[in-house]
Amino acid sequence: MRLAGKKKTEVHEGDLTPMIDMTFQLIAFFMVLINFTQSEQDQRVQLPDSSLARPAEKPLDHPIIIHIAEDGEAIYSGQKVPIADLGPHLQKEIYALEFSGDGQESATIVLRAHRHCQAGRVQEVIQKCQEMGFENFALRATENVQSTKYLTQPN
Amino acid sequence: MKIRHSTSSGQDKIELEMTPMIDIVFQLLIFFIMTFKIVSMEGDFNIKMPQASPSTVQQIEPDFPPMSLNLTADQDGMIARIQLNNDPMPSFPDVNRRIIELIGPPTPGSDGEANAEMELKFDFNLRYEYVIGAITAVSGYKDGQGNVIKLIEKIRFNTPESPEE
Numbered sequence: 001m002r003l004a005g006k007k008k009t010e011v012h013e014g015d016l017t018p019m020i021d022m023t024f025q026l027i028a029f030f031m032v033l034i035n036f037t038q039s040e041q042d043q044r045v046q047l048p049d050s051s052l053a054r055p056a057e058k059p060l061d062h063p064i065i066i067h068i069a070e071d072g073e074a075i076y077s078g079q080k081v082p083i084a085d086l087g088p089h090l091q092k093e094i095y096a097l098e099f100s101g102d103g104q105e106s107a108t109i110v111l112r113a114h115r116h117c118q119a120g121r122v123q124e125v126i127q128k129c130q131e132m133g134f135e136n137f138a139l140r141a142t143e144n145v146q147s148t149k150y151l152t153q154p155n
Numbered sequence: 156m157k158i159r160h161s162t163s164s165g166q167d168k169i170e171l172e173m174t175p176m177i178d179i180v181f182q183l184l185i186f187f188i189m190t191f192k193i194v195s196m197e198g199d200f201n202i203k204m205p206q207a208s209p210s211t212v213q214q215i216e217p218d219f220p221p222m223s224l225n226l227t228a229d230q231d232g233m234i235a236r237i238q239l240n241n242d243p244m245p246s247f248p249d250v251n252r253r254i255i256e257l258i259g260p261p262t263p264g265s266d267g268e269a270n271a272e273m274e275l276k277f278d279f280n281l282r283y284e285y286v287i288g289a290i291t292a293v294s295g296y297k298d299g300q301g302n303v304i305k306l307i308e309k310i311r312f313n314t315p316e317s318p319e320e
Contacts, residue, residue, distance in 0.1 A: 030187030053198030118232065123314065135206070142196070149248075152248045
């Protein structure tokens with residue numbers, strides 16, 4: 001009887017092509033969906049929703065973003081600022097606008113207020129900005145196309 | 156001279172090193188997964204509100220009588236009463252319906268209802284979401300196809316008194 005002699009040690013190489021294909025597709029998917037505009041957002045602010053709030057067709061020329069937290073304090077550049085102390089910060093924006101050859105009338109104050117904050121606080125911020133010469137305001141809300149809670153039902 | 160073949164098949168097989176590439180690709184994948192966040196789209200209600208200065212403001216005769224929407228809040232900031240031109244309204248959809256009756260849909264070729272004006276009065280402690288609700292109710296409506304028809308674009312705010320003052 002003849003016994004099996006030397007055993008050949010075979011290296012089984014797995015086919016990596018499908019895995020690499022799938023991985024690249026996943027990377028492409030996440031790259032396309034990554035949203036860099038999150039820098040405008042703040043975790044402390046939960047916006048109200050509206051079915052008529054539509055994203056702007058073109059980006060604002062000089063947006064100045066002011067958040068208003070639930071406790072009524074303004075958030076400017078990530079820092080909580082009392083509404084009464086917004087003046088110096090807005091003055092810096094005015095200097096920047098003047099440097100670029102524009103005025104306050106070309107800027108838009110984007111107000112991102114928490115849905116449960118006191119509406120009077122939002123009005124206080126608007127008044128403060130008006131005192132500094134700003135006149136364009138954008139009240140930001142989450143787009144909710146399905147919601148009809150504020151509108152009459154279409155016939 | 157004897158030429159020696161390196162392999163039995165007679166061809167050198169060049170194998171690409173896949174490990175570094177897979178390492179980097181997986182790191183990229185993990186980065187994108189960790190930074191991925193589903194965010195809902197945001198939209199704006201644009202309001203032009205220059206500071207009141209009677210000498211510079213041009214008085215334009217409005218096509219419609221001035222309208223006012225009063226929002227009264229209870230102690231918790233919830234909506235307690237809605238009044239359109241001093242008429243009580245049960246809800247925002249009723250306000251929306253009433254404004255459609257007052258103004259009507261824009262006729263083709265006209266510039267819409269750009270000249271209609273609404274003054275929004277609200278209590279200081281009213282929750283901001285109701286102000287956005289009121290702006291939604293007065294600024295437009297949706298037709299059967301889901302198209303947005305604009306109603307009032309000129310919205311003014313009152314100056315509510317702070318309870319601290």
